Amino acid sequence: MRFESPDTIEQAVELLNTCDGISRVLAGGTDVLVQLRLALVEPELIVDIKHIAGMRDITAEDGGFRIGAAVSGAEMGEHVELVALWPGVVEAMELIGSTQVQGRATLAGNLCNASPAADSVPAMVVANAVVTISGPNGARECPVADIVTGPGKTSLGKGEIITSIYLPARVNNSGDAYLRFIPRTEMDIAVSSAGVSLTIDSDGVVTHACVSLGAVAPTVLVVDDAAKAIIGTKLDDDAIATLQAACSAACNPIDDKRGTVEFRTKTAGVMAKRAALIAYSRAGGSK
Amino acid sequence: MSKIHVSTTINGDAVEYLCEPSETLLDALRDHVGLTGVKEGCGSGDCGACSVELDGRLVCSCLVLAAEAEGRSVNTVEGMADGEKLHVLQQKLLDHAALQCGICTPGILVAAKALLEKNPDPTETEVRYWLAGNLCRCTGYDKIIRAVMDAAAEMRGA
Numbered sequence: 001m002r003f004e005s006p007d008t009i010e011q012a013v014e015l016l017n018t019c020d021g022i023s024r025v026l027a028g029g030t031d032v033l034v035q036l037r038l039a040l041v042e043p044e045l046i047v048d049i050k051h052i053a054g055m056r057d058i059t060a061e062d063g064g065f066r067i068g069a070a071v072s073g074a075e076m077g078e079h080v081e082l083v084a085l086w087p088g089v090v091e092a093m094e095l096i097g098s099t100q101v102q103g104r105a106t107l108a109g110n111l112c113n114a115s116p117a118a119d120s121v122p123a124m125v126v127a128n129a130v131v132t133i134s135g136p137n138g139a140r141e142c143p144v145a146d147i148v149t150g151p152g153k154t155s156l157g158k159g160e161i162i163t164s165i166y167l168p169a170r171v172n173n174s175g176d177a178y179l180r181f182i183p184r185t186e187m188d189i190a191v192s193s194a195g196v197s198l199t200i201d202s203d204g205v206v207t208h209a210c211v212s213l214g215a216v217a218p219t220v221l222v223v224d225d226a227a228k229a230i231i232g233t234k235l236d237d238d239a240i241a242t243l244q245a246a247c248s249a250a251c252n253p254i255d256d257k258r259g260t261v262e263f264r265t266k267t268a269g270v271m272a273k274r275a276a277l278i279a280y281s282r283a284g285g286s287k
Numbered sequence: 288m289s290k291i292h293v294s295t296t297i298n299g300d301a302v303e304y305l306c307e308p309s310e311t312l313l314d315a316l317r318d319h320v321g322l323t324g325v326k327e328g329c330g331s332g333d334c335g336a337c338s339v340e341l342d343g344r345l346v347c348s349c350l351v352l353a354a355e356a357e358g359r360s361v362n363t364v365e366g367m368a369d370g371e372k373l374h375v376l377q378q379k380l381l382d383h384a385a386l387q388c389g390i391c392t393p394g395i396l397v398a399a400k401a402l403l404e405k406n407p408d409p410t411e412t413e414v415r416y417w418l419a420g421n422l423c424r425c426t427g428y429d430k431i432i433r434a435v436m437d438a439a440a441e442m443r444g445a
Contacts, residue, residue, distance in 0.1 A: 003354045009351060026352070033350045034331045036309065046308065048355060074344065099398065099422020101332055103344040104351070115304035186419035187333070 005048040009134045009163060012047050017136045017159030019045045025161055027055070027229075028104035029071040030097065031113040034177035038128045049161065058082060063169025066132075069108035069162050086167050087282060088176030088195060092123035095180060099185060108162040114148045115189075121148065122195035122214040123178040125222060130169050135160035148219050174199040175282030177275040180214070181267040183258075190215040191259035194247065196279040204234045211243065211276070216251040216268045223250045226272060235280050235287060242268035245275060267278070293358040295320070298366030306353035313337045315353035316363065324364040324393040328422065335421035338394035339363050345401040347420075353443035362391035367400060376400055376438045387425035395421050399435045407443050410437060 006012045016023050021044030024032050035041045049055050055070040058079050065082050075081060075095040083090045089107075096105050096119050110120045111131070121144065125200035129144040136159045144165065147154050158164070179192035193214035199207050229242035248269035255261050280287070290305040304319040313330075316322045316339070325351060328334035330349045337348040340362040348361075367374040376399050379385075386392045395418065402409060402417045409417070414435050415428075423431060 001308045003352065005354070005357075028350075029352065029355075030332055030350050033311065037330050037349075047351070048352075050355075072344070097332065098335060098347075098387070099401075099417050100335055100338055100345050100347040100420045101350070103341070103346040146395075186416060 001043060002045045002046065004045065005051050007051050007053075009049075009052050009161065009248055012049055012052060012161055013134055013136060013159050015045065015047050016161065018184055021045065021046065025049055025112070028072060028106045030101050030105040031109060048159075052163075061166065065167050067107055067165045067167065069164055070106055073102040073105050074099075075173075076107070082167075085170060086123075086127055088197065088279065089120065089123045089167060090127070092120045092178035092195065095119045095178075095201050104163045107165050110154075111144065111147055111165070112154055112156070112162060114150070114154050116151050116218055116220075117193070117215040118148075119178070119180060119190055119192040119193065119214070122212040122220050123176065124165065124167075124195075125212045125220050126195040126197040126210040127167055127176060128197075128210070129165050131162050132164045132166065132246065133160050134163050137271050139163075144233050145220065145222065150218050155230065160194075171199055173201070173284050175279040175284070177278035177282065178273045179271045179278070181259075181271055192216050192251075192253070192264045192268040192273045194268060196272065196275040198230070198276070198279050198283055199274060200280065200283045200285050206211050206233055206280070207237065209276075211247065211272055213247055213250065213268050213272065214266050216253040221250050221252075223247050223272075225250070230276060234285065235276060240273050240276065244273045247272040291354045293357045295358065296360045298362055304339075304353070308352070308354060310353040311349050312339070312341075312351040312353050312356055312361070313348040315356070316348060316361070319353075322365050323365050324392050326393060328390065333420070333422070334391070334394075335392040335398060335418075336391050338397045338421065340397060340401055345398055361399070364396050367396060374400070375442050376403070376435065377441060379434040379438040379441070380431070383430045383432035383437065385434040391421060391423040391425075395431055397422070400436070401437050402435075403442060407439060409436075410440060414439075424429060 023045040026048045039268040055068040176197035180190035182188035195212045198209040209227040213221040225246035226243045233239035251265040253264035326336035328336035332347045
């Protein structure tokens with residue numbers, strides 16, 4: 001195995017693009033190092049991107065924030081303005097692993113690891129986050145929702161590296177939230193999860209909503225029927241019940257040691273219901 | 288395969304070592320630098336026994352490649368005591384009998400020190416969440432939590 005830590009993105013892309021064997025990008029390493037140890041992957045080349053300008057920066061841009069691909073969860077949680085703008089995305093990121101893992105783990109890494117149970121991805125999807133990618137043909141942008149194509153699989157091509165993730169500006173009276181079910185309080189992987197982002201008007205009526213589910217299908221589900229159920233309402237009990245039912249109906253989970261199909265289907269609806277109520281409260285709505 | 292030459296700072300001292308590309312910082316600290324306070328429990332970032340500070344940030348050294356330490360600063364449990372004088376956290380773990388086999392103890396100490404530098408007055412809940420990634424199979428945690436709370440109180444008073 002070869003270890004390289006280039007200073008420019010062009011060098012990093014060139015290294016990856018000209019490597020004939022298996023290669024891995026290293027940012028926080030909290031997934032890559034585990035895969036190396038378990039010999040799940042035996043790469044010929046590791047490219048550490050942390051010395052490339054911008055990779056470790058959180059930058060204000062057009063009312064939103066651009067998060068470099070090597071920014072850790074701990075750094076996101078300490079960024080007061082980012083937490084104020086997208087609390088749901090930050091809380092999703094901060095649920096991943098221990099304090100130690102938070103010191104290294106990254107949003108881009110959580111996305112590229114492409115686990116169906118990735119905590120940050122449902123939250124980024126409802127935030128309409130946009131990924132910037134550098135590759136052999138230059139830079140391109142892509143919605144977060146189009147990166148993961150299946151468990152462990154992404155749409156990134158050979159030599160392509162995610163350089164940053166952009167969380168857009170918000171209109172006033174907007175809020176987001178992310179919740180997951182785990183059988184204990186820390187250090188676990190989602191059995192089911194939900195992200196909600198919404199906007200309300202001055203009367204507290206929901207004008208825009210997006211609802212996503214994690215860990216209940218091969219990739220994150222965006223449940224349009226759940227969003228429709230709460231748009232035009234003040235999250236009254238009927239609207240919430242319809243949202244919950246729509247989420248459960250959308251689930252297509254697996255049975256495994258962490259949860260059965262039935263359990264995941266039920267708890268995904270409950271997570272979505274609770275996340276919607278938190279997002280509504282963060283948007284300034286009162287019930 | 289050629290080895291990688293790494294120049295880094297460990298517990299305030301300039302240190303150089305040669306490592307394989309696939310070696311972790313945990314491997315390098317134990318096998319090349321001789322700092323065996325850092326322990327390998329799981330090797331996959333679950334147990335926290337290999338906790339160190341990397342540029343002031345608490346991390347698992349098993350999840351860091353040895354080559355990544357180039358130009359950076361690493362703090363381990365060996366840097367906590369001042370000569371023969373133990374750090375308050377070390378003394379409090381002894382006073383509260385908050386260890387049995389001792390494998391988790393260096394990681395607990397490094398993690399607790401990082402917490403108290405960030406938050407000198409944590410609640411018990413905050414201590415428990417902060418240390419959730421430091422597994423102890425002996426004590427049942429209660430004495431560890433009490434020792435950290437006691438150390439925090441003494442350090443605030445000092």
